[in-house]
Amino acid sequence: xxxxxxxxxxxxxxxxxxxxxxxxxxxxxxxxxxxxxxxxxxxxxxxxxxxxxxxxxxxxxxxxxxxxxxxxxxxxxxxxxxxxxxxxxxxxxxxxxxxxxxxxxxxxxxxxxxxxxxxxxxxxxxxxxxxxxxxxxxxxxxxxxxxxxxxxxxxxxxxxxxxxxxxxxxxxxxxxxxxxxxxxxxxxxxxxxxxxxxxxxxxxxxxxxxxxxxxxxxxxxxxxxxxxxxxxxxxxxxxxxxxxxxxxxxxxxxxxxxxxxxxxxxxxxxxxxxxxxxxxxxxxxxxxxxxxxxxxxxxxxxxxxxxxxxxxxxxxxxxxxxxxxxxxxxxxxxxxxxxxxxxxxxxxxxxxxxxxxxxxxxxxxxxxxxxxxxxxxxxxxxxxxxxxxxxxxxxxxxxxxxxxxxxxxxxxxxxxxxxxxxxxx
Ligand SMILES: NC(=O)c1ccc[n+]([C@@H]2O[C@H](COP(=O)([O-])OP(=O)(O)OC[C@H]3O[C@@H](n4cnc5c(N)ncnc54)[C@H](O)[C@@H]3O)[C@@H](O)[C@H]2O)c1
Numbered sequence: 424x425x426x427x428x429x430x431x432x433x434x435x436x437x438x439x440x441x442x443x444x445x446x447x448x449x450x451x452x453x454x455x456x457x458x459x460x461x462x463x464x465x466x467x468x469x470x471x472x473x474x475x476x477x478x479x480x481x482x483x484x485x486x487x488x489x490x491x492x493x494x495x496x497x498x499x500x501x502x503x504x505x506x507x508x509x510x511x512x513x514x515x516x517x518x519x520x521x522x523x524x525x526x527x528x529x530x531x532x533x534x535x536x537x538x539x540x541x542x543x544x545x546x547x548x549x550x551x552x553x554x555x556x557x558x559x560x561x562x563x564x565x566x567x568x569x570x571x572x573x574x575x576x577x578x579x580x581x582x583x584x585x586x587x588x589x590x591x592x593x594x595x596x597x598x599x600x601x602x603x604x605x606x607x608x609x610x611x612x613x614x615x616x617x618x619x620x621x622x623x624x625x626x627x628x629x630x631x632x633x634x635x636x637x638x639x640x641x642x643x644x645x646x647x648x649x650x651x652x653x654x655x656x657x658x659x660x661x662x663x664x665x666x667x668x669x670x671x672x673x674x675x676x677x678x679x680x681x682x683x684x685x686x687x688x689x690x691x692x693x694x695x696x697x698x699x700x701x702x703x704x705x706x707x708x709x710x711x712x713x714x715x716x717x718x719x720x721x722x723x724x725x726x727x728x729x730x731x732x733x734x735x736x737x738x739x740x741x742x743x744x745x746x747x748x749x750x751x752x753x754x755x756x757x758x759x760x761x762x763x764x765x766x767x768x769x770x771x772x773x774x775x776x777x778x779x780x781x782x783x784x785x786x787x788x789x790x791x792x793x794x795x796x797x798x799x800x801x802x803x804x805x806x807x808x809x810x811x812x813x814x815x816x817x818x819x820x821x822x823x824x825x826x827x828x829x830x831x832x833x834x835x836x837x838x839x840x841x842x843x844x845x846x847x848x
Pocket of ligand 1: 581585633634635636637638639657658659660705706707708711712733734735759760782783784785
């Protein structure tokens with residue numbers, strides 16, 4: 424058994440014992456639990472990711488529910504010898520990397536919620552677990568179901584925040600904000616020049632969206648409303664609401680004497696790549712989208728195009744991208760995600776035509792506090808025997824600070840398997 428780990432205790436006399444494997448943003452989630460008779464124990468250990476033994480120690484003999492964390496690297500196991508890194512041994516918030524025979528190796532990537540932990544939770548009288556994340560790659564849902572444990576996640580609060588970051592990357596790349604910032608800080612500015620950091624005007628250009636789901640559609644609207652861009656998109660499904668929005672918005676612009684904006688659904692992804700000036704990637708990651716952007720697809724894009732990725736790293740063949748960036752200095756890219764996070768492919772960081780940020784697309788205060796609230800309410804709802812919320816993407820009623828949340832579990836992924844009923848609210 425691992426040595427005892429540090430915890431912070433709230434409402435020690437609470438009837439239900441709930442454990443959070445990490446401190447989470449905001450305080451509302453704490454209040455919601457303690458107001459409903461929960462004794463809350465928050466693990467304050469400085470470790471990035473807790474081991475199974477650590478979590479077993481936290482669960483102990485009596486535990487009603489746990490809030491856990493999913494790491495965002497998405498790589499189950501990795502020998503990282505071939506990657507560029509700026510690494511210290513452990514970056515805050517990142518997986519532990521160790522030197523192994525001259526090679527960097529990622530050892531612990533995520534909390535491992537499988538047979539061992541769910542059986543222990545069940546033995547301790549627990550029936551509720553929630554990740555503070557939409558994803559649940561770290562959870563063996565079958566094992567949870569076998570032990571009667573509900574598995575919660577936190578959708579519905581990421582869309583606008585993630586889309587805004589994609590818009591920020593688009594602007595930063597178009598107007599060379601990062602390059603110009605570095606130039607300024609280096610003390611190189613000695614007066615206005617007609618050619619200094621000339622970039623692209625977005626107004627009237629075409630924005631291309633690949634994957635017009637929740638985030639892709641929100642991003643498209645921002646670029647259309649904000650910069651009056653025309654839209655071309657590719658998705659397996661028709662984005663009817665987005666199309667209607669652009670049509671209506673175009674008519675409104677015309678009615679006030681401004682230029683129309685238009686939309687087009689492309690028959691192939693290549694049409695988007697050929698036509699668009701700014702291309703933002705928002706598909707899910709699966710076999711069909713792995714390396715969607717590769718040497719061939721890059722070669723058909725405009726030489727001065729801007730490519731943005733805030734979806735998942737492996738959607739881009741990053742090595743091919745580095746070559747393309749080297750050969751085309753006016754081609755620019757904005758990246759939130761990387762093929763083998765937390766590493767970057769050699770050469771990427773050295774390219775001036777890149778804007779690179781460390782997977783912060785969902786990092787707004789509102790979203791992160793919302794995720795904490797939803798995770799806490801998943802656990803609380805299951806402990807109290809509340810039904811499932813009918814639409815996990817429509818979670819606004821749970822987030823209103825000025826009212827009590829609905830008596831339902833916001834999002835339980837194995838609710839059906841556990842035979843839980845759905846709320847009529
Ligand atoms: N960077 C971050 O922090 C962050 C945060 C949230 C979500 N994401 C990622 O953003 C992406 C989009 O999330 P979402 O909530 O909008 O998902 P969504 O399911 O609402 O939308 C995804 C869209 O991609 C489309 N699609 C699937 N395969 C495709 C293909 N081969 N070509 C084109 N389109 C295809 C789907 O039809 C769907 O419309 C996901 O990859 C998600 O993991 C990243």
